[in-house]
Amino acid sequence: FRELDQLVGLDSVKKEIRTLADSIFTEQERARMEDRQPEIPMFHYQFLGNPGTGKTTVARIMGNIFYSLGLLPTNKLLEITPGDLIIGFVGHTAKQTRKMVKRGIGGVLFIDEAYTLKSGDNDSFGAEAIDTLLKRLEDDRGKFVCIVAGYTDQMHDFIDSNPGLKSRFTQTIHFDDYTADELTEIFLKMAHGKRFTVDEETEKGINRLFSQMYLRRDKNFGNAREARRVFDEAVERQSQRLMT
Numbered sequence: 001f002r003e004l005d006q007l008v009g010l011d012s013v014k015k016e017i018r019t020l021a022d023s024i025f026t027e028q029e030r031a032r033m034e035d036r037q038p039e040i041p042m043f044h045y046q047f048l049g050n051p052g053t054g055k056t057t058v059a060r061i062m063g064n065i066f067y068s069l070g071l072l073p074t075n076k077l078l079e080i081t082p083g084d085l086i087i088g089f090v091g092h093t094a095k096q097t098r099k100m101v102k103r104g105i106g107g108v109l110f111i112d113e114a115y116t117l118k119s120g121d122n123d124s125f126g127a128e129a130i131d132t133l134l135k136r137l138e139d140d141r142g143k144f145v146c147i148v149a150g151y152t153d154q155m156h157d158f159i160d161s162n163p164g165l166k167s168r169f170t171q172t173i174h175f176d177d178y179t180a181d182e183l184t185e186i187f188l189k190m191a192h193g194k195r196f197t198v199d200e201e202t203e204k205g206i207n208r209l210f211s212q213m214y215l216r217r218d219k220n221f222g223n224a225r226e227a228r229r230v231f232d233e234a235v236e237r238q239s240q241r242l243m244t
Helices: 002-006 011-033 055-068 092-104 124-139 152-160 163-168 180-193 200-215 224-243
Strands: 045-049 077-080 108-111 145-150 171-175
Touching: 002 011, 002 055, 011 055, 011 171, 045 055, 045 152, 055 077, 055 108, 055 145, 055 171, 077 092, 092 108, 092 124, 124 163, 145 152, 152 163, 180 200, 180 224, 200 224
Parallel strands: 045 145, 045 171, 077 108, 108 145
Antiparallel strands: none
16 A cells, blocks of 8 residues: 555545455455355456556556455566467467466456457457456456556447347456646656755756646557657756756
């Protein structure tokens, strides 16, 4: 939780995960006092939001929490994309999907840009991967946690396209875009981590820049990746100025 709290912003995400952990811990304590096995269902999750909002980082922290509470035997995170599941030959996609799920057993399987698993109604390879994944989620229930992530609108369409997906990925966590102030804080943390000093005038200029970027943002807005890009560019420009 200390690692979670150190993340900039994400207040609603932090609240959601704390509520989840509280309910798990309370059930474990209640079961211990009543001398019975705790009844804790293992859910699978949708992480919805734009790139750079910390979805992968939060997935790893969730894995650590589940491991520390004894729900998972390891805290490993296997991060994959649909390209790691789909092989363009009949029958091979199912085998590859089973292989990747097997690697994720015992921890968290994180599928980024999951909505690209199926490109259309005629995408037989994507359908094969989804069907195989759904079967493994049922057969290996309780052995791992699967998280599918991606843009909000595309993920809604993806989940709605298959009743099996809707019934298995029942928990949803939304990741909002970072505000200008939060992007500025991320920039300052990067600078501090690299032992740079940011004076007050520069900080105000950075905040104005991020305010403009935030107002003009679209679905491809990079969030923390934009902060990283601006920071790297600032360091590069400083190097050029100092050498001159």
